[in-house]
Amino acid sequence: MSRVALGFLLLRSLRNRTLQQARRLRQPRYAVALLVGLGYLALLARNNSSPHVPVGMTTDLLQLGIAGGLLLMVAWTWISATRNQVLAYTEAEVMFLFPAPISRRALMRYKLLRSQVVILLSTLLWVAILGAGRGELAAPLRAVALWCLFTTIYLHRVAAALTRSSAIEHGSFGLRRHPVLLGVLAVAMLLGVGALLQAGSRLMALPTASSPLAAIRAALNAPLVAILLAPFRLAAHPLASTSGSEWMRSMPWALALLALHYLWVIRSDLAFEEAAADASFARARQLAARRAGTAMPNPQRKHSLPLVPLMPLGPPARAILWKNVTMLLRRARLRTWSMVTLVLAFTLIVASVGLPSAAEAAGTMLLVWGGFFFALGPQWIRNDLRTDLAHLELLRSYPVEPDAVVRMEAAASAILLSLSQLTLLLLGALALTHISYPALPRTSRLILALAAILVLPAINFVGMLLQNGAALLFPGWVRVGLTRGGVETLGQSMLTALAYMAALAVALIVPVIGAVGIVVMLQTWLGAWAALPAALGSALLLVAEGWLLSLWLGTVYERLDPPSAGVESA
DSSP: OHHHHHHHHHHHHHHHHHHHHHHHTTSHHHHHHHHHHHHHHHHHHHHTOSOOOOTTOOHHHHHHHHHHHHHHHHHHHHHHOOHHHHSOOOHHHHHHHSSSSOOHHHHHHHHHHHHHHHHHHHHHHHHHHHTTOSTTOOHHHHHHHHHHHHHHHHHHHHHHHHHHHHHHHHTHHHHHTOHHHHHHHHHHHHHHHHHHHHHHHHHHHSOTTOOHHHHHHHHHTSHHHHHHHHHHHHHHHHHHOOSHHHHHHHHHHHHHHHHHHHHHHHTTTTTHHHHHHHHHHHHHHHHHHHHHTOOOOOTTOOOOOBSSOOOSSSOTHHHHHHHHHHHHOBHHHHHHHHHHHHHHHHHHHHHHHHOHHHHHHHHHHHHHHHHHHHHHHHHHOOOSHHHHGGGHHHHHTSSOOHHHHHHHHHHHHHHHHHHHHHHHHHHHHHHTTTSOOTTSOHHHHHHHHHHHHHHHHHHHHHHHHHHHHHHHHOTTTSOOSSOOOSHHHHHHHHHHHHHHHHHHHHHTHHHHHHHHHHHHHHHHHHGGGGHHHHHHHHHHHHHHHHHHHHHHHHHHHHHOOHHHHTOOOO
């Protein structure tokens, strides 16, 4: 009987959610965004419809690459996964299902089955993105391989959350309840250390003229690395298959790995009910606090001290800048990222001397990511009015001038975006330090790096003002507050990105003309170094444009009425 009731609940919830999503399409912003998102996916599927094999990319190397990515994902899951992410039920489910005569395992199966809705949608999305893929592997076989991989990853996250929850709640006693798991984790850590040392020695032994693919193959095929990656290769092999026969040989092993994870989760039911209830109530409290516009601390997250303390005296607008920057950047997080950056910088410098080809590939990839952050970073970093407009009434109660609110909200996102961009560009430049480019000597590269340091923060400041201005002028078309998923979200992001790039290009016309004029006037005396005063002049022009834009947006912010503008509360 419980299975029938849970099945009815699952199907009815899916039906109601589908109807709710369909009703949203009556609004033009969702209908247009859905059409754009579907068109983009259709274009991807058409471009990927013919089989293709990247140059030098064999099945074995692709399988190793996917396995390496899974290893990093699993490691990060054990470091950061919390029960709130994977175990939380809705408040209604906790109130009605937990006291009901339903076993813990039935509740767990209901939770796992409900997750299949998201997993199946993700599978269809990735099948459209990957297209027919490589070789003769049919799209349905690739879909089954993706479903198996996504389900295994989800089950591993659930098991990791249950184990971590047991350790947190019961301390050493909770850990002693999982002796086999402790042994596996200890062996994995020892293998990881040995694999890093062995891969490093193999890389240092390669000739300096070796290709990047040869370096990656040598590192991943080291004996200890191969042992460490063995279970991940089992999960990745069906996805990397090039034929139906190879898929048939590898799929049973991937399904066996999925079954083991399922048994692991089901046998963890003793810790499930308490952990799931705590996670569900914590999630409900956090959602209620966000709707009320108040802060709700996460009991599992230990916040470190802010990077810069907020002074009790000073301009009130500074508090908004401090709030938004501190939300994402604290002392502990800055120390962690600084250590990671220093380790990467040292590794890239050593690689650029001992293995230039690998360093060149890494440096190029980092520079490309820096370009992605320039174009798409404003979509990813949203600690500004695009989040705070959901609490507009509270924001207006602060004793801050409207134009100052707009400037500080945009400046906070611009600071974090600039730090991300400059870090990627710095690491990329370090990787390419010892590589000779006749068309771009080292002096020119140094000048470009210094010019980027001068002008990028100003460009980001104007760019974030444009993003916040769009949220103020067209709040019904910009995602405000909580982010909702779906194909229409993809289309909406694409429309916003295209409009942003067009508006930014218009805003850069005057600064670019000014920079060209400065170069023409000073090139005779300074030569290539004239680019630095040109960058400084264009940055000042951009800041002036941003200041004028913020004055106008301040009046828009002051007149904005949330209900009539279509702003949805968080």
